[in-house]
Amino acid sequence: MQPMPDYSLSVSEQLKSLTVSGALQIDAAQIHVAKCLDRVLSGLKRRLPAAKASALGWLFANKKKPSEAVKGLYIHGSVGRGKTMLMDMFFAMAPCAKKRRAHFHEFMTDVHNRIAAHRLKLKQGKTKQADPIPIVAAALYDEAELLCFDEFTVTDIADAMILSRLFSELFRRGCLLVATSNVEPDNLYRDGLNRSLFLPFVDLLKQYVEIVTLDSPTDYRMEKLDSQPVYLTPINERTDMAMEASWTQALHGRKAQPLAIPMKGRSIHVPLAADRIARFSFADLCEKPLGPADFLAISKRFDAIFLEHVPLLGPDKRNQIKRFIILIDTLYDHGVRLYVSAAAMPENLLTHAGGTEDFEFHRTVSRLFEMRSAEYLALHHERRAAE
Structure with missing residues (x-):
């Protein structure tokens, strides 16, 4: 108690x-x-x-x-x-x-x-x-x-x-x-x-x-950064192999298969899942008409998410950028462990400056860094153990 x-x-x-x-x-x-x-x-x-x-x-x-x-x-x-x-x-x-x-x-x-x-x-x-x-x-x-x-x-x-x-x-x-x-x-x-x-x-x-x-001179999240092998860049054969190895290790011999999460008369397609881990591509989550409710359902269903092939995000991808921001917010808020392969480090993913997306993306960059830290990973274990 x-x-x-x-x-x-x-x-x-x-x-x-x-x-x-x-x-x-x-x-x-x-x-x-x-x-x-x-x-x-x-x-x-x-x-x-x-x-x-x-x-x-x-x-x-x-x-x-x-x-x-x-x-x-x-x-x-x-x-x-x-x-x-x-x-x-x-x-x-x-x-x-x-x-x-x-x-x-x-x-x-x-x-x-x-x-x-x-x-x-x-x-x-x-x-x-x-x-x-x-x-x-x-x-x-x-x-x-x-x-x-x-x-x-x-x-x-x-x-x-x-x-x-x-x-x-x-x-x-x-x-x-x-x-x-x-x-x-x-x-x-x-x-x-x-x-x-x-x-x-x-x-x-x-x-x-x-x-x-709150104008503190220190970014405490950046101080917490304890590099973990959970963010892979750039996208190439080497990082694809590393992601595959991490996925195989997470499976522990279990068989992954597609599944569907029911959602108000429709369903969210999950390409690969086993128990409480799932694997998506950036296109699966950010290039389809998904929103906050979908990402919330995913975060409640899985403890760990593998997200592959996050591309460079230019001005032609405004909808995808918005979904990516909301996705990371939701996963972070629910303590989901995140494995990512991306075209660049978080601070270099957005290729254009200005507008709402640029302003909001600063938070996404900070959270992607923190989600690699030892403190976040420890919090992930505490939250999931309590559920």
Whole structure:
């Protein structure tokens, strides 16, 4: 049984104890963000008694005194600066009976599934409520009054078009949002289709969360790099043989064969799989019309993924680049071990500069490096052992 979190602690205190022990370096930028997270923790603790007296008491009180409402937090900064670590600390300490920590893509997949289910009920005559957003928002808030998103990013037009209405409903009910991102709010969905329709969400976000920058001078992910034979480059006969050898070793004599993962009336084709390992080419996953929900299903089904022949990514491959970014995000978030053969090292895969893809790809590069580290591989074993 997991020990209960000590709600009397603060993020600042835990960060300080780790620096005193030598587990972390003293980092002024992280300390500043920790204090901002402590403000949110204090606000959550202040509203606990009202929540016990009346489930809606604090909500009505906030309507009378908007200035007393607890504001969330939006932490943005470069990759590898410790945003996820601080979010982990905060989430463990948050004194909420109902809280949810999710990757943004995973959360939005859930939202779209709920919207689709409501529309089906409407079509079947099981509800008269034509607008699914209030119903979905109410259900989400009933499950979690605190939402924590790691790596908040908006690249999909379907997500962009509903975020303002969805979070208007969530914030109105009292939902608190804490998020990390590589992107400051004004750059969310940058260069996206019909971005003017998305901008009301940015204004809404600024109203309900404090914006803070984490500008640590050190990329801690790069410091963790402990080269493992799991990223092979360039693509040639030698690396193909090395990938084959790693695949054979992972099989341990088992026979690999194709399989299909059921997915809402269709299926995701897996070229080769054995138990909880699978082998794909870049074309299998990134040149087909797959999305976040498909990658999530793959990450939950397999512990290790072999991904072959990642090419150089030029401006003619914008859709493939977007899928590759989401794929790596999802595998990383679920601790999946990744073996890759690619045309170049991660930082050289993207052959053009500028635009949303270039901006988002910096995170992908960092994650591809970290997924080779001893720390990530150890975390992979811990996560999978716990499942």
